Amino acid sequence: MSDKLLDKAQLESLTYAQIRIKDFTLDDNLPVYSPVDGSIRKPPGFDLGALDALPLEILQELLSFLDLRTLVDFLRVNRRALQVVESIPQYEAITTHARDALRAILSIETGQWISCNTLYEKLCTAECEECGDFAGYLYILTCKRVCFLCLSENRKYLPLLRSHADRKFGLPSQILRTLPCMKSVPGRYSPGLKKCHNRLVLVDYDSAYHEGVMLYGSASAMEKHVSNVSAQKLEEFNKRVTEEKARGSHALLRRPKTSDAFDRKSENPLRFMAIVRIPWLNKSSRELDWGKGRNNLQTFDQLMFDGVSRRVAHYTTPNIQLLQASADPDDASEFRILVDDKSIKYITIDAGVYEVDDMCFGPSLVSILPSLPSGKWNTGYITRHPTDGSPYFASVAEVKFPGIKNPWCEVQIDYLELRMGEKLRSNVYEATHPQFDSTIVVKFARFDWEIPQLDAETSAYQWIEGHGIGPKFLGHVSEDGRVIGFIMEKISDCRHATPEDLSICQAALSRLHNLGIKHGDTNKHNFLIHDGKAILIDFDCSTQNNDAGILDEEFRGLEGQLCDGSGRGGVVMLENDAA
Numbered sequence: 001m002s003d004k005l006l007d008k009a010q011l012e013s014l015t016y017a018q019i020r021i022k023d024f025t026l027d028d029n030l031p032v033y034s035p036v037d038g039s040i041r042k043p044p045g046f047d048l049g050a051l052d053a054l055p056l057e058i059l060q061e062l063l064s065f066l067d068l069r070t071l072v073d074f075l076r077v078n079r080r081a082l083q084v085v086e087s088i089p090q091y092e093a094i095t096t097h098a099r100d101a102l103r104a105i106l107s108i109e110t111g112q113w114i115s116c117n118t119l120y121e122k123l124c125t126a127e128c129e130e131c132g133d134f135a136g137y138l139y140i141l142t143c144k145r146v147c148f149l150c151l152s153e154n155r156k157y158l159p160l161l162r163s164h165a166d167r168k169f170g171l172p173s174q175i176l177r178t179l180p181c182m183k184s185v186p187g188r189y190s191p192g193l194k195k196c197h198n199r200l201v202l203v204d205y206d207s208a209y210h211e212g213v214m215l216y217g218s219a220s221a222m223e224k225h226v227s228n229v230s231a232q233k234l235e236e237f238n239k240r241v242t243e244e245k246a247r248g249s250h251a252l253l254r255r256p257k258t259s260d261a262f263d264r265k266s267e268n269p270l271r272f273m274a275i276v277r278i279p280w281l282n283k284s285s286r287e288l289d290w291g292k293g294r295n296n297l298q299t300f301d302q303l304m305f306d307g308v309s310r311r312v313a314h315y316t317t318p319n320i321q322l323l324q325a326s327a328d329p330d331d332a333s334e335f336r337i338l339v340d341d342k343s344i345k346y347i348t349i350d351a352g353v354y355e356v357d358d359m360c361f362g363p364s365l366v367s368i369l370p371s372l373p374s375g376k377w378n379t380g381y382i383t384r385h386p387t388d389g390s391p392y393f394a395s396v397a398e399v400k401f402p403g404i405k406n407p408w409c410e411v412q413i414d415y416l417e418l419r420m421g422e423k424l425r426s427n428v429y430e431a432t433h434p435q436f437d438s439t440i441v442v443k444f445a446r447f448d449w450e451i452p453q454l455d456a457e458t459s460a461y462q463w464i465e466g467h468g469i470g471p472k473f474l475g476h477v478s479e480d481g482r483v484i485g486f487i488m489e490k491i492s493d494c495r496h497a498t499p500e501d502l503s504i505c506q507a508a509l510s511r512l513h514n515l516g517i518k519h520g521d522t523n524k525h526n527f528l529i530h531d532g533k534a535i536l537i538d539f540d541c542s543t544q545n546n547d548a549g550i551l552d553e554e555f556r557g558l559e560g561q562l563c564d565g566s567g568r569g570g571v572v573m574l575e576n577d578a579a
């Protein structure tokens with residue numbers, strides 16, 4: 001073994017993972033800096049007038065208190081001014097070690113809120129101002145050092161559009177104009193590389209919040225005011241809708257925005273538009289540290305890596321399976337999905353966000369969906385983001401969906417325990433379940449608007465129970481505790497009725513009428529012919545009815561129904577159904 005000691009760089013290269021993670025912060029979106037060779041710069045031709053009467057140290061000290069916008073304006077006065085500014089120790093440290101931070105501040109025009117001294121002090125501070133961990137980033141809307149986790153999670157680091165700040169904190173424009181604000185640089189932001197084409201004017205969240213509290217006297221008074229305003233806006237909107245309807249107009253009115261845009265945290269590009277990476281300058285040792293090799297604080301790379309692995313854990317692509325779809329090219333489309341084989345979620349996608357073909361093919365839908373928000377929710381709404389136009393979850397919620405009101409049978413099977421087989425209709429499948437020896441048929445409400453239909457049919461099966469009129473009812477199907485459908489026996493070796501089956505179909509219908517029930521939809525596909533007998537199905541239009549005239553009318557109409565060649569009631573999938 002060699003006793004030769006490794007030098008610092010060799011040691012670091014062996015002990016720290018050499019990862020260079022692009023977070024797509026503001027500095028990743030600045031034009032590449034190309035230094036101009038300063039060696040041939042001419043000596044100053046003019047002086048600074050009265051200012052030159054001051055000793056240089058005093059002048060440097062005074063200038064270091066200037067805000068960066070004014071300081072940069074000053075250094076452009078003449079070559080002497082530039083020479084003096086460049087001699088300020090704080091400014092020199094900034095241009096040497098944090099040039100991108102300075103460039104970024106000037107690019108988003110926040111220089112007027114940040115002094116040269118403040119930026120220097122932040123360069124010489126290692127810890128996150130929120131949590132005290134080592135922080136490798138600077139939030140340059142107000143110049144705060146912040147770690148990755150805080151910048152992506154803490155609400156203070158989410159710059160707001162002025163309109164959003166007004167909606168959230170009830171700020172009039174004369175106050176909004178005074179808040180620290182920035183103009184974003186178009187580019188790609190956040191680890192998710194969200195493209196933002198426009199220059200957005202964004203204000204500092206924390207400043208807006210405090211102005212709101214000052215204006216209304218307290219946080220609760222502010223919140224009350226804001227909720228009153230949005231309730232009023234909503235009321236005005238509803239009134240206008242009613243008026244438009246009364247006039248017979250079909251004009252689509254824009255619903256006022258009353259809730260927050262969904263914050264995608266580490267995937268929210270707004271959170272990265274005022275963020276630059278910055279090293280730590282140790283004032284006493286004058287050493288520069290990007291976070292490597294310190295004992296008591298986590299290293300920069302470790303933190304970066306933790307941030308990334310945490311994000312990966314957070315956003316690990318879940319196993320998403322498209323169960324059912326009801327897609328419409330001109331209106332919102334609805335999807336029922338299964339996440340990680342254990343939770344069923346309902347997603348509504350706004351019209352025009354995706355192509356219908358892309359949405360209805362399971363693997364394709366899964367690949368184009370935005371990351372599923374974490375937390376407990378069962379219904380989500382996807383639309384285009386107002387700032388960058390990309391699809392995003394505008395809202396998610398945990399909703400208590402309606403269920404079938406009258407679960408009369410003792411047997412109840414969880415939907416997730418069923419193994420689905422062939423699809424017979426959009427909401428009818430063959431399936432297997434350990435509790436049953438043979439294939440069963442499952443009929444259920446794919447979406448909550450199908451519940452009333454299933455509710456009616458479930459009751460009808462109770463009325464005919466034990467009379468051999470329909471397939472045997474085997475039990476209810478539940479999802480997350482609510483009953484959404486039922487299972488019945490599979491009638492094998494059967495076919496739909498033809499005009500030749502009139503007498504056996506009449507016999508089956510008579511048995512139903514004898515119970516005082518009108519079927520409601522006696523088309524030929526609702527009679528299954530098996531073993532010389534007709535079995536009735538599809539009771540969702542059935543009603544209890546003792547009016548002999550009405551029942552007789554249905555009976556007499558049967559012959560015509562069996563001769564109907566229109567295909568009505570057949571296994572036709574008119575909707576865009578996906579399995």
Ligand SMILES: [Zn+2]
Nearest residue numbers: 128131147150
């Ligand atoms: Zn922090």
